[in-house]
Amino acid sequence: MMMDVLVPGLLTAISVGLSAGYLGSLMVLKKMSLVGDALSHVALPGLALGILFNFNPFIGAFAVLFGSAAIIWRLERVTKLSFETIVGAIFTLALAIGILIIPQVDLLEALFGNIAAVTYTDAITAIIISAIAIYLTRIVYSKLIMGMISEDLAISAGINIARINLIYLLLVSLTVAAGIKIVGSLLVGFLVVVPAATAKTLSSNLLRYSILSSFFGAVSGTSGVLLSNFTGLPTGPLVVVSGVAVFIAAALIRWATKYSP
Amino acid sequence: MESSDDCILTVSDLSVRIQNQLILDNINFKLKRGTTLAIVGPNGAGKSVLFKALLNLIPYMGKIEWYNKVKIGYVPQNLTAGDMPISVREFLSFKGCSGIKGCLDLVGLNNEAIMDKRLGTLSGGQFQRVLIAWAIIDGPNVLLFDEPTSAVDIDNEEAIYEMLNRLERDSEITVLIISHDIHLIRDYSEDMLALNRKVIFFGKSERIVEPEILKMIYGSEIVLGKHAKGS
Numbered sequence: 001m002m003m004d005v006l007v008p009g010l011l012t013a014i015s016v017g018l019s020a021g022y023l024g025s026l027m028v029l030k031k032m033s034l035v036g037d038a039l040s041h042v043a044l045p046g047l048a049l050g051i052l053f054n055f056n057p058f059i060g061a062f063a064v065l066f067g068s069a070a071i072i073w074r075l076e077r078v079t080k081l082s083f084e085t086i087v088g089a090i091f092t093l094a095l096a097i098g099i100l101i102i103p104q105v106d107l108l109e110a111l112f113g114n115i116a117a118v119t120y121t122d123a124i125t126a127i128i129i130s131a132i133a134i135y136l137t138r139i140v141y142s143k144l145i146m147g148m149i150s151e152d153l154a155i156s157a158g159i160n161i162a163r164i165n166l167i168y169l170l171l172v173s174l175t176v177a178a179g180i181k182i183v184g185s186l187l188v189g190f191l192v193v194v195p196a197a198t199a200k201t202l203s204s205n206l207l208r209y210s211i212l213s214s215f216f217g218a219v220s221g222t223s224g225v226l227l228s229n230f231t232g233l234p235t236g237p238l239v240v241v242s243g244v245a246v247f248i249a250a251a252l253i254r255w256a257t258k259y260s261p
Numbered sequence: 262m263e264s265s266d267d268c269i270l271t272v273s274d275l276s277v278r279i280q281n282q283l284i285l286d287n288i289n290f291k292l293k294r295g296t297t298l299a300i301v302g303p304n305g306a307g308k309s310v311l312f313k314a315l316l317n318l319i320p321y322m323g324k325i326e327w328y329n330k331v332k333i334g335y336v337p338q339n340l341t342a343g344d345m346p347i348s349v350r351e352f353l354s355f356k357g358c359s360g361i362k363g364c365l366d367l368v369g370l371n372n373e374a375i376m377d378k379r380l381g382t383l384s385g386g387q388f389q390r391v392l393i394a395w396a397i398i399d400g401p402n403v404l405l406f407d408e409p410t411s412a413v414d415i416d417n418e419e420a421i422y423e424m425l426n427r428l429e430r431d432s433e434i435t436v437l438i439i440s441h442d443i444h445l446i447r448d449y450s451e452d453m454l455a456l457n458r459k460v461i462f463f464g465k466s467e468r469i470v471e472p473e474i475l476k477m478i479y480g481s482e483i484v485l486g487k488h489a490k491g492s
């Protein structure tokens with residue numbers, strides 16, 4: 001019985017941890033860590049709509065994330081404001097609206113996640129979504145990096161920066177939506193940011209960086225789910241605590257070995 | 262009279278307007294294949310904008326005509342890898358896996374260890390050479406460099422110009438280069454286009470040391486000192 005809760009929870013945590021870590025490695029390099037974090041908040045009104053109107057909250061969360069990502073992409077192009085500024089304005093509002101309209105009884109689970117609510121169907125969905133997100137991101141990874149080094153350089157090499165940025169934002173939305181049941185909408189952004197930050201302290205090349213980031217994402221997710229299963233505490237905060245422990249360990253390793261990437 | 266075979270680029274009546282401001286006004290010039298053209302002018306003269314127009318990165322009015330299937334390598338200004346964890350090998354492999362070693366040899370970086378170095382940890386001179394390797398890796402016949410030696414010391418500056426000259430000679434590459442260094446322009450380029458929104462002067466680079474030409478370009482009397490490594 002316990003395994004029926006634990007196995008889908010672990011499968012979801014591992015797959016979402018891998019994909020969030022991988023996609024997050026770009027988010028951190030793009031200096032968009034706050035965007036990754038805040039983007040997860042916007043899922044809350046979508047979850048609320050799903051609960052209120054009795055359809056799958058994942059679909060609600062994904063639809064709202066997808067729409068918001070497209071809107072900020074467009075606003076960034078039109079207004080030339082930074083992503084951070086647009087996100088700061090829009091996503092805090094989304095969080096406020098979500099908290100106001102979601103039924104109080106579901107609020108805690110929506111904000112902080114709950115492995116007991118994860119089914120095998122959720123786990124299979126998360127695995128498929130994560131595989132697609134990793135595969136597609138891998139195709140555009142080097143193009144996104146080139147765009148970060150120099151937009152002019154990338155455009156002169158025939159790369160459509162606007163289009164690959166949109167694809168990337170949509171894949172992040174998909175990954176964040178898949179992680180919400182486990183980690184909760186308030187904390188799922190953590191999985192996009194902290195594993196990548198940990199990996200960056202230990203990497204001198206992109207291959208190592210992206211692999212370590214995915215690995216630390218999976219480790220954070222798995223540890224959080226196992227701890228939640230044994231303690232009965234909410235999963236999201238335990239994923240965060242595990243991830244920060246990995247970050248501190250990495251920082252100590254770097255300090256102790258005088259590793260300089 | 263030049264034949265069209267000698268000519269690789271013709272720019273006619275080129276104007277660029279950015280946010281309602283005229284940055285380039287009615288630019289006209291022709292460039293011969295296999296030469297080095299230095300583009301000079303004060304800050305804000307529109308030199309980098311001219312490059313962006315030549316690369317079709319921005320909208321423009323007028324006509325830019327490249328001849329016979331040119332392939333352009335480009336190194337923009339102020340390019341930085343910062344603290345990004347990316348090795349020299351990974352950066353160069355974005356443009357294709359073959360020919361990396363040969364290109365690094367060509368730019369004077371024939372040390373295998375440099376391939377695994379993080380891009381952000383290279384010295385100014387090494388970084389600039391890697392950028393030049395990046396630009397030539399897929400065999401271009403035209404190179405556009407926007408101030409390639411702005412973050413490089415004098416020794417490396419001259420070495421980089423020498424290398425560009427060698428590339429031009431050995432590979433018959435046409436080079437367009439934005440520079441502020443009058444001595445290097447005189448010593449390492451054949452032609453010079455002086456810009457200040459309009460074309461101020463177009464002719465032989467050796468004339469850049471003439472006081473009246475310098476005054477036309479920079480708008481005040483300029484006295485040339487002796488270059489530390491130059492003649």
